Amino acid sequence: MIQTIIRPEVKQVRFVTWNAMMTIAGRDILRFLRDPMRLIFSLILPLILVGGLTGTLQSNLGRAVNYDLTTFSIIGMLAMNLFQTPMMGITSLIEERETDFSQELFIAPVSRYAIIFGKILGETTVALVQCIEIILSGLLLFGLHLSLTAALLLIPAALATCLFGGAFGTLLASLSSSARAASQLIPFLIMPQFLLSGVFTPIRVLPWYLDILSKLTPLRYVVDLLRGIIYIGDPAYNQIVLMNPIFNLLIIGVLFVIFMVAGTYLFVRNERNR
Amino acid sequence: MVRQSVLSTYDGVRSQQKTPSEAIVFVQDLVKRYKKSSKNAVDHISFEVASGSLFAFLGPNGAGKTTSISILTTTLAPTSGTVRIAGYDLATQANEVRKHIGIVFQKPTLDLHLTAEENVRLHATLYGIYPYRMTYRMMPKAYRDQIQELAEMLGIADSLFKPVKTFSGGMKRKLEIARSLLHNPDVLFLDEPTAGLDPESRRRLWDYLREVRAQKGITIFLTTHYLEEAEGADALCILNHGHIVAKGSPQQIKDELTQSKLLLHADDRESLRAELQALGLPFVEEELFSISLANQQMHKVLKAIETPLTTVKTFTPSLEDVYLQIIRQED
Numbered sequence: 001m002i003q004t005i006i007r008p009e010v011k012q013v014r015f016v017t018w019n020a021m022m023t024i025a026g027r028d029i030l031r032f033l034r035d036p037m038r039l040i041f042s043l044i045l046p047l048i049l050v051g052g053l054t055g056t057l058q059s060n061l062g063r064a065v066n067y068d069l070t071t072f073s074i075i076g077m078l079a080m081n082l083f084q085t086p087m088m089g090i091t092s093l094i095e096e097r098e099t100d101f102s103q104e105l106f107i108a109p110v111s112r113y114a115i116i117f118g119k120i121l122g123e124t125t126v127a128l129v130q131c132i133e134i135i136l137s138g139l140l141l142f143g144l145h146l147s148l149t150a151a152l153l154l155i156p157a158a159l160a161t162c163l164f165g166g167a168f169g170t171l172l173a174s175l176s177s178s179a180r181a182a183s184q185l186i187p188f189l190i191m192p193q194f195l196l197s198g199v200f201t202p203i204r205v206l207p208w209y210l211d212i213l214s215k216l217t218p219l220r221y222v223v224d225l226l227r228g229i230i231y232i233g234d235p236a237y238n239q240i241v242l243m244n245p246i247f248n249l250l251i252i253g254v255l256f257v258i259f260m261v262a263g264t265y266l267f268v269r270n271e272r273n274r
Numbered sequence: 275m276v277r278q279s280v281l282s283t284y285d286g287v288r289s290q291q292k293t294p295s296e297a298i299v300f301v302q303d304l305v306k307r308y309k310k311s312s313k314n315a316v317d318h319i320s321f322e323v324a325s326g327s328l329f330a331f332l333g334p335n336g337a338g339k340t341t342s343i344s345i346l347t348t349t350l351a352p353t354s355g356t357v358r359i360a361g362y363d364l365a366t367q368a369n370e371v372r373k374h375i376g377i378v379f380q381k382p383t384l385d386l387h388l389t390a391e392e393n394v395r396l397h398a399t400l401y402g403i404y405p406y407r408m409t410y411r412m413m414p415k416a417y418r419d420q421i422q423e424l425a426e427m428l429g430i431a432d433s434l435f436k437p438v439k440t441f442s443g444g445m446k447r448k449l450e451i452a453r454s455l456l457h458n459p460d461v462l463f464l465d466e467p468t469a470g471l472d473p474e475s476r477r478r479l480w481d482y483l484r485e486v487r488a489q490k491g492i493t494i495f496l497t498t499h500y501l502e503e504a505e506g507a508d509a510l511c512i513l514n515h516g517h518i519v520a521k522g523s524p525q526q527i528k529d530e531l532t533q534s535k536l537l538l539h540a541d542d543r544e545s546l547r548a549e550l551q552a553l554g555l556p557f558v559e560e561e562l563f564s565i566s567l568a569n570q571q572m573h574k575v576l577k578a579i580e581t582p583l584t585t586v587k588t589f590t591p592s593l594e595d596v597y598l599q600i601i602r603q604e605d
Contacts, residue, residue: 016402023399023406027385027392034387103349104383108400109372272351274308 020110021118028089028122042085042126046134049077053200054142061201067236071145074138075230076199079223081130082158083165084190089123090116090169091186093267095179102271112268113260120166127162146230153229157245160252161222167256168218170263174270193219204242218255221248297322297358298461298493299329299346304355306341306516314353315341317516323461323495323509328487330504331497333513334601339497340380342513343465346495347377360460373401376454380465380497382446384453386439390430391421393438394453401457410435424452444475448482455486461493462486468500476500501594512600519600524593536572537562539585546581553578562587 013019032038050073057069093116096102105115135154138144146154172189176182196203196210197219206214214220220242228245231237299322306316316338323329331339344350346357348368357364360374384393391410395417399406404417425431428448430441438446447467454462464483468476480503486492496503504510505524512520512527520527539562540546550557550565555575558564562585567575572588591599 013402013405019402019406020400023396026406026408027388027396029408030392031385031387100379100381100383101385103377103379104385104397105400106349107347107372107375107377108397109369110400110402111369272349274350 017110017114020108021114021121024105024115024118025122025125028092028119029125032122032126042130043133046077046081046130047137050074050134050137050142053077057200067239068145070143071138071230072202072227072240073200074134074142074144075226076223078131078134078138078158079161079226080194080199080219081134082127082161082226083168083219083222085127085130086120086123086162086166087169087172087190088186089126090119090166091173091176091182093119093170093173094176094182097271098179106268106271113264116166116170116260116264116267120163120170123166123169124159124162127165128158131158145234147233150230150232153232154226157225157229157249160249160256161226164218164222164252164256164259167259167263170267171259172263174263174266177270193217196220197223198242199223202240204239218252218259221251221255224248225252298325298360299323299495300356300358301342301346302356304342304345304357305353306338306345306350307353314516316345316352318355319511319513319516319518321511321518321521323493325460326491326493327508328494328496328506330507330510331495331513332499332501332504332510332597333497336515337513338516339513340465341516343463343495343497347375347463348372373457374460376457376459376462378447378450378454378462378464378467380469382450384438384446384450387437389435390425390438390441390449391434393449394421394424394456397453398456403457428452442475444471444479447471447475447479451479451482451486455490455492459492461495463495465497466499467496468498468503501592501597505593512597514601520596528591528593528596533566534572534591535589536565536567536575537585537587537589538565538579538583539563540581540583542581546579546583549579549581564589 032042054070054073057073061069093102096105106112108115135144135146135151139146172182172186176185192213194200196214197217198214199219203210203214203220224242225245225248228237228241228243228248231240234240301322302320304316304319305314307314319338319342331342333339341350345352346359346364348364348371352364359371362370362374364371385396388396395404395406395410395413398404398417404414407413410418410421421434422431425434428445430445430449433441433445438449441449451462451464451467467483468479471479483494487494496507498504507524509523510521510527511518520530522530538546546563547559550563553575555565555567565575576586
């Protein structure tokens with residue numbers, strides 16, 4: 001009877017690490033689909049933000065800046081969602097540490113990086129669904145301008161943004177000793193980023209001290225990357241985009257590696273070195 | 275004194291019967307001191323577990339059992355010491371160690387939002403036994419066949435696709451054990467697996483574990499508060515304040531640390547007292563006269579006593595008596 005459980009020989013599948021990442025990602029997607037409140041909230045909130053913000057900004061500040069703030073703010077919120085969803089999803093590792101589920105993950109014979117990356121992939125899928133929703137609502141309801149080239153370039157850029165947000169979330173998770181500590185730390189680190197990264201309002205002109213702080217916020221580079229892609233060929237490009245998308249991508253790449261390696265190392269070390 | 279005696283006996287037996295290469299778990303001079311603590315939670319412990327045996331870790335709360343098992347299962351880093359499991363060094367080959375062990379933690383590690391099948395699938399694909407697919411239907415037939423058989427064996431065929439949060443405590447435990455065996459581990463670590471279960475669930479779980487051992491010959495490393503569970507172990511370690519205070523087989527520990535007692539009563543208590551003193555037998559006088567002796571001496575003592583006895587009883591200590599005696603001596 002026990003042969004049912006224990007097969008005489010357990011052969012491993014090929015690409016064990018990839019299989020493990022898919023498993024972890026699949027679990028996060030399943031959990032997302034099984035959580036009706038999160039599902040509804042994640043689908044409705046972007047609509048509320050886009051609907052509530054674009055009209056307000058365009059009506060009051062559109063003339064002052066001399067370009068269309070509707071597209072500007074939709075892309076800002078798109079970047080924010082793509083960055084924030086994986087970031088928040090990864091911090092669920094802290095919650096899982098408290099419910100002891102993370103032990104099931106961390107006793108598996110797979111790389112610690114694969115475990116974290118699997119979680120990021122799962123949350124990235126969730127974020128990409130929201131991304132499609134924001135773009136479709138922007139196109140259909142709020143007059144978003146998007147060329148086919150920009151739409152195609154947006155796919156890898158959105159993926160890079162999600163991975164970057166996940167890596168940043170890993171670093172935050174590694175710095176938080178408990179879910180309570182994380183709930184205090186995250187708003188403290190994320191709220192200033194919304195203001196300083198140009199999600200809602202232009203940041204081309206800033207006082208020197210805010211300019212320094214702005215350049216220290218990771219979100220700034222993904223917001224600017226996405227705008228750099230969306231505004232390719234647009235006359236307002238030089239007014240809106242702060243830096244060449246290639247440079248933004250380079251900075252994102254370097255920071256991703258640093259956040260991912262340092263975050264995973266610290267998270268695992270904190271788990272084991274108590 | 276007690277500890278030395280037992281340790282030397284155990285080590286003597288082990289050195290004659292088992293060589294270190296036969297030990298599936300080898301622990302030497304293991305130390306763990308938690309951050310911000312001034313004391314070692316595990317303090318220079320050394321032991322071996324023979325392949326295929328049932329090994330039990332006993333001790334009161336805070337003795338260091340869970341800390342030790344956490345280190346052995348790679349979820350906690352030791353402060354110092356050497357650990358080898360299935361021939362792999364814990365410090366340098368943690369991933370290999372993980373492949374060869376199964377673990378059931380003290381607190382359930384099932385995802386309560388997933389179904390029983392999804393929990394099992396997560397484990398099977400995480401360990402690379404099957405390729406991951408998003409739904410049960412998309413999983414390979416071999417997996418579906420295995421999971422159906424498993425569900426029937428656990429008696430959860432009707433609940434296989436229900437969230438685990440609807441399961442009873444005993445059912446969750448069984449599911450966790452079944453899950454931990456999927457990748458065919460050499461050693462199964464069970465950290466207080468029956469804690470919080472009612473007696474019937476405990477019995478069923480042990481029947482199940484006995485079946486697992488009989489079929490597979492897997493090594494079981496158990497921590498428990500229940501002395502009767504440890505009584506059936508091939509070898510055990512008693513931990514207190516991070517130290518090993520006794521180790522060996524339950525019988526070795528009982529023989530080494532306690533003696534059977536002869537309990538006597540006579541109407542003429544004064545005569546019996548004088549006679550025991552004259553025979554040079556140490557005794558404790560309560561309602562009955564209690565004399566500690568080895569079994570083979572009982573007949574000799576009884577023959578030597580001439581005072582008419584009204585009560586003759588023998589008392590053989592259980593593992594629980596031994597355990598309590600050791601812990602009280604230590605405290």
